[in-house]
Amino acid sequence: MNAMTQTPATVSAFAWVPDFAKGHVRDLRVRWALEEASLPYGTAKLSPGENAGAYRDQQPFGQVPAYRDGEVEMFESGAIVLHIAERSEALMPRDAAGRARVLTWMFCALNTMEIPIGSLADIDIFNAGAAWTKERRPAVEAWARKRLAELALRLGDNDYLDGDRFTAGDLLMTDVLRNAPAALLAEQPKLAAYVERCMARPAFQKALAAQMADFTGSPPPGWN
Amino acid sequence: MNAMTQTPATVSAFAWVPDFAKGHVRDLRVRWALEEASLPYGTAKLSPGENAGAYRDQQPFGQVPAYRDGEVEMFESGAIVLHIAERSEALMPRDAAGRARVLTWMFCALNTMEIPIGSLADIDIFNAGAAWTKERRPAVEAWARKRLAELALRLGDNDYLDGDRFTAGDLLMTDVLRNAPAALLAEQPKLAAYVERCMARPAFQKALAAQMADFTGSPPPGWN
Numbered sequence: 001m002n003a004m005t006q007t008p009a010t011v012s013a014f015a016w017v018p019d020f021a022k023g024h025v026r027d028l029r030v031r032w033a034l035e036e037a038s039l040p041y042g043t044a045k046l047s048p049g050e051n052a053g054a055y056r057d058q059q060p061f062g063q064v065p066a067y068r069d070g071e072v073e074m075f076e077s078g079a080i081v082l083h084i085a086e087r088s089e090a091l092m093p094r095d096a097a098g099r100a101r102v103l104t105w106m107f108c109a110l111n112t113m114e115i116p117i118g119s120l121a122d123i124d125i126f127n128a129g130a131a132w133t134k135e136r137r138p139a140v141e142a143w144a145r146k147r148l149a150e151l152a153l154r155l156g157d158n159d160y161l162d163g164d165r166f167t168a169g170d171l172l173m174t175d176v177l178r179n180a181p182a183a184l185l186a187e188q189p190k191l192a193a194y195v196e197r198c199m200a201r202p203a204f205q206k207a208l209a210a211q212m213a214d215f216t217g218s219p220p221p222g223w224n
Numbered sequence: 225m226n227a228m229t230q231t232p233a234t235v236s237a238f239a240w241v242p243d244f245a246k247g248h249v250r251d252l253r254v255r256w257a258l259e260e261a262s263l264p265y266g267t268a269k270l271s272p273g274e275n276a277g278a279y280r281d282q283q284p285f286g287q288v289p290a291y292r293d294g295e296v297e298m299f300e301s302g303a304i305v306l307h308i309a310e311r312s313e314a315l316m317p318r319d320a321a322g323r324a325r326v327l328t329w330m331f332c333a334l335n336t337m338e339i340p341i342g343s344l345a346d347i348d349i350f351n352a353g354a355a356w357t358k359e360r361r362p363a364v365e366a367w368a369r370k371r372l373a374e375l376a377l378r379l380g381d382n383d384y385l386d387g388d389r390f391t392a393g394d395l396l397m398t399d400v401l402r403n404a405p406a407a408l409l410a411e412q413p414k415l416a417a418y419v420e421r422c423m424a425r426p427a428f429q430k431a432l433a434a435q436m437a438d439f440t441g442s443p444p445p446g447w448n
Contacts, residue, residue, distance in 0.1 A: 060378035061336055061371065074324040076331035083324050100298040100307050107300035110335055112285055115342070132356040147285065154284035 009034060009041040009069040009084075012059070015217025016048055020125060026077040027065035028211050029175050033081045033168065035203035037088030043210075048220035078110045078172060085168040092168055105161045105169025113151065114176045116144040121179055145184060148177075152188035159197060166198065174198035233258060233265040233293040233308075236283070239441025240272055244349060250301040251289035252435050253399050257305045257392065259427035261312030267434075272444035302334045302396060309392040316392055329385045329393025337375065338400045340368040345403055369408060372401075376412035383421060390422065398422035 011034075013027040027043070034041045044066075046055065051062040058066040059075045067073070067080045074080055085091035085102070092102045119140045123133045151173075155161060160170050177185060177195045185192050198204065235258075237251040251267070258265045268290075270279065275286040282290040283299045291297070291304045298304055309315035309326070316326045343364045347357045375397075379385060384394050401409060401419045409416050422428065 056374075056377075061374050063336070071321040072324040073321070074328040076328050076335060078335065079324070079327035079331040082327055082331075097295045097297070100296045100303070103303035103306055104298040104300050107303040107306075107334070110331070111300060111302065111338075112287070114335075115339060118339070119343075130359070132359040135354070135356040136360070150280075150285050153280075 007070040009039060009067060011041055011043050011080075012055075012064045012066040013043045013045055013211065013214050014048075014051075014064055015045040016215060016219055018219075022215055023208055023212060024179065025064060025211060028207055029077040029172060030065050030067060030080045030084070031207035031210055032171055032175075032204050033084040033091060035206050036090050036166075036171070036201075037084055038090070039084065039087065043214055045214060045217070047217045048223075078106060081168050081172060082106060091166075091171065093162075093165075098162070101162050102167045102169045105167065106172050109169065109172035109176045113147055113173065116140065116147050117176055117180045120144050120181065120184075124181065141184065144180065145187065148180065148184065148188050148191060152191040155190055155194060157190070159194070166201070170194075170198050174204070231294040233263060233291060234268050235265055235304075236279075236288045236290040237267045237269055237435065237438050238272075238275075238288055239269040240439060240443055242443075246439055247432055247436060248403065249288060249435060252431055253301045253396060254289050254291060254304045254308070255431035255434055256395055256399075256428050257308040257315060259430050260314050260390075260395065260425075261308055262314070263308065263311065267438055269438060269441070271441045272447075302330060305392050305396060306330060315390075315395065317386075317389075322386070325386050326391045326393045329391065330396050333393065333396035333400045337371055337397065340364065340371050341400055341404045344368050344405065344408075348405065365408065368404065369411065372404065372408065372412050372415060376415040379414055379418060381414070383418070390425070394418075394422050398428070 011027050011030050014025060017025055031041070046064065051059070051064070055066070056062060058068075058073065063075070065077060065080060066075045067083075072083065074083060081091075082103075092099055120137075123137050123140060127133050158164070160166050161173060162169060174195055177191065178199060185195065235251050235254050238249055241249055255265070270288065275283070275288070279290070280286060282292075282297065287299070289301060289304060290299045291307075296307065298307060305315075306327075316323055344361075347354075347361050347364060351357050382388070384390050385397060386393065398419055401415065402423065409419065
């Protein structure tokens, strides 16, 4: 416990995104972590276009979330979730071996799993109908399917990746896996049940509702 | 300092990879971090095919590196580099604000930067000549170019991402950027100079030489 623990955090979030992105913007991960850790926060909402200019001092790529608590200023959802996990035992054990396992699952979620799953979303959502995807999609789907099968094998009959307790690794993994095509995830019933189990947590539901409630802005001029 | 600091680490590495991958396998990041931190390590070399079977207990996806020191067992190069950084001030400042900035750059390297740069490598190296890449490549190159320009703007005239000291964030960022096409990186001269500056470090050179020296194995049967 130090003074910083008392400072409410501020998380940046978009005031408007297209419908398909609602509930999937990366500040969700940070809100979820803060809810699990019972830490208060407020949001700094950005209208369309406000992620340029001065905001780049906080986030050089114009993405959300950027984060601040006390003297800590950072960005990258994975890094912020880790910072929050270090403020609360709710998300990470304190012993060296347990901590190393959580770090492993956090990076695994955002690298080994999210890269194939994100590539598939890139095809299905952002490039739907583009000619190149017809030739490319089978290989990307096979890649994602392989990774899901390997992860399911490791999860086995455990409730969570580290056994019987939820950690920051499960938090990031869930947010990655819930963006996989439903039919693909369903091929691994234990993994599908794991994602449902994590998404049923009150902290996730609260974070999701809070992100949705913050979409009070208008689309940019010319959006249709 | 604790007992664990005294246990030499073990890092898994492939005894053989195709020529284009030599010097680019992910255990390089871990070797580099260990060299920067002046921590001793040994390698557990895997011949082709040995990344199946029992090795999956250490690394469920059959990738390298897997890592062990004392009671700590982990995988994912980013997670391992972070674990090492926590064992040595050579790679991460100890104050909360500085630490948060390093976490930010580590995740930024492996997510915001590596995803576009890796997608470009996926096209140019693993799918060279495939029909779909002709339509797809310009958009991926534009994505990587945009991210490189944004990163260069943030780096400015600093020697390193966090100002005047090298951190684990620079280590991962360098290993990502050195895999960008040379002509693309050269469009941002300050970023290209930054990558050269980091690669000139004795610890990087030592790590690279050690990875190269460990390729003593034979290709799998049928490789041509």
